[in-house]
Amino acid sequence: MIPEGKPEVDATLRAILKDVLGLSNEQVAGFDDSTPLFGALPELDSMAVAGVLTEIEDRLGIVIDDDEVDGEMLETFGALSTFASAKALV
Template sequence: MTEPAHEASGVDAALRALLADVLGLGEARAAALTEDSGLFGELPEFDSMAVATVLTEMEDRLGIVIDDDEVDGEIFETYGNLLAFSLRKVAD
């Protein structure tokens, strides 16, 4: 099921703000992320310690619950993967 455009853009904006805050990227770097932008292993700020914080902030800011068995490395490969995962969770 496709998300309404306003909901998808809201999740996108919240996710970019979250990454800017948690990783210290700043608004400009977060805004420049594309669907293919690499995250874990590509951004020096996105290390294993940041993963837990990002997941916790996603739950808080997006009002979702993320179970441990839902988390795998693929989610953090690209911004597009993280956004798609976030949109699925918001839709649940």
């Protein structure tokens, strides 16, 4: 699935975080650009990051290089959305 716009990317990211981390619909629905992720969500540990990134690649049809992954990209929902959108919406 290649998204047509940022709202679709955000919806896909919410679904990924829900599925991979086992978060509730209510929790992910409340995420906004400033919602902290890595370091704030106990479910998003270093092992879970790999699963989240794999699902992002699969569901958005993008490739994430290892050198693109850093703490800033995973710091907030907005940062993750900006990164994924820049890769998926070309």
